[in-house]
Amino acid sequence: MTEHTHRRGDGTDTPATIDHGGGVWSIKVPIPDNPLGHTLVHLLDTDRGPVLIDTGWDDPASWSALTTGLASLGVRIEDIHGVLITHHHPDHHGLSGQVREASGAWIAMHAADAEVVRRTRSAEPGVWLDYLTAKLASAxxxxxxxxxxxxxxxxGRMRTLPGLDAALPDREITPGDLLPLAGRTLRAIWTPGHTPGHVCLHLEEQHPGNLPGRGRLFSGDHLLPGITPHIGLYEDPDDTTVTDPLGDYLSSLERIAALDAAEVLPAHQHAFTTPAARVTELLAHHAARLTDLRTLLATPLTPWQLAERMEWNRPWDQIPYGSRNIAVSEAEAHLRRLVKLGHAEAVEDTDPVTYAAL
Structure with a gap:
């Protein structure tokens, strides 16, 4: 593995790109004001030109990092042939439109996440805030x-959220199919949970370092070496389907473990090996969390009250406003799972609805 560096304004070097071998590189694209720091945008060489896996946040500094990183690898933004999006979140899909405008590249995404992009772009002003307000009130x-x-x-400040101008994809990633990339063998694996249309991409080629296992996995946010991705409710104001995102995620994890990839190339943190061991850790983490929540629900609680009592990376009173909304969504996803498993139920005639353990 080789790191290329570029000179920062303060005169020190910072790793900008990593050569993973076999025509695969990663570029660190910053996420403004976010503790994650950056998205690892992957570059995959193909016989028809370079293809990006994700693009990074829509921000001038992020665009500069992406284009500078590509240039250090001898690639112009105009050379990009296509863009594969693991999921619709703005730190992954944000720059896709700019890449397409500069290069004419196609953009591919799973249909479920493409629908989220389409719905978000076409929403009437205020619909999302009305929905979110009602959802939080009911929680x-x-x-x-x-x-x-x-x-x-x-x-009237209603159209300032990220993702409102996200690019509409022009190709669909079909789960289970080999992607039409000349000279490469890349298969799409549907891994819902973090989003309804999240995909991992399995490069079914011999590992360039001959590591044991079956190729390499571009895991997006599904499987990360030291972070548990957010699993909240799938938000759609027009859909009354009772989804189970946590159940989706746990099933997807087991499917990924069965691939037996030699190495995982995630969108955050760093590449790692032994994905099955990491899956085992994550399954154990969520099992323990569900057990803890059943204990908390010995006393009936609303989703908001449950979120206040759950264990986070900081005390509840130190969690920022927007992050509390995310935390409540995660609490609701865990409640959905407990109800589906028969371990909790809604208490009749409560408003807002409280839940109790069974």
């Missing part, structure tokens, strides 16, 4: 948490 959020959302709705 038991206090009035002081709802007040900023109501104020934003009333003031």
């Amino acid at each position: 038991g959020a206090p009035p002081d948490h709802l007040a900023p959302l109501l104020a934003a709705r009333d003031s």
Whole structure:
């Protein structure tokens, strides 16, 4: 593995690209004001030109890092042949439109996430804030948490969220299919959970370092070496289907472990080996968390109250406003799983609805 560096303004070197061998590189593309730091955008060489796996956040500094990283590998943005998106989140899909505009590249995404992009772009102003406010109110959020959302709705500041101008893909990633990439053998694996249309991409080629296992896996956010990805409810104001994102995620993890990939190339942190061991850790983590939540639900709680009592990376009173919304969605996803397993149920005639362990 070889790292290329570029000179920062303060005169020190910082790793910008990593050569993973076999025509695969990664480029660190920063995420502004985010503890994750950066997205690892992967570059895959093909016989018809270079293809990107994800693109990074839509920000001038991120665009500069992407184009500079490509240039250090002898690739111009105009050379990009196609873009494969693991999922629709803005730190992965944000720059896709700019890449397509500069290069004419195609953009491919799973149909479920493409629908999220389409729905978000076409939503009437205020629909999302109305939906989010109602959702949080039904989860038991206090009035002081709802007040900023109501104020934003009333003031008309309703189209400032990331993703509202995300590029519509022009190709579909079909699960199980080999992707039409000249000279490469890359198969799409549907791994819902983090988003409904998240995909991992399995490079079914001999590992360039001859590591034991079956090729390499571009895992997006599905499988990360030291982070448990957020699993919240799939948000769709027009869909009343009772989904089970955590159940989807756990099933997807087991499917990925069965691939027996020699190496995982995730979208955050760093490449790693022994994915089955990491899957085992994540399955154990979620099993323990569900057990802990059953204990908390010995007393009936709303999803908001459950989120307040769950273990996070900081105390609840130190969690920022927007992150609390994400935490409540994660609490609801865990509640859905407990209800589906028969380990909890909604308490009748409660408003907002409380849940109790069985």
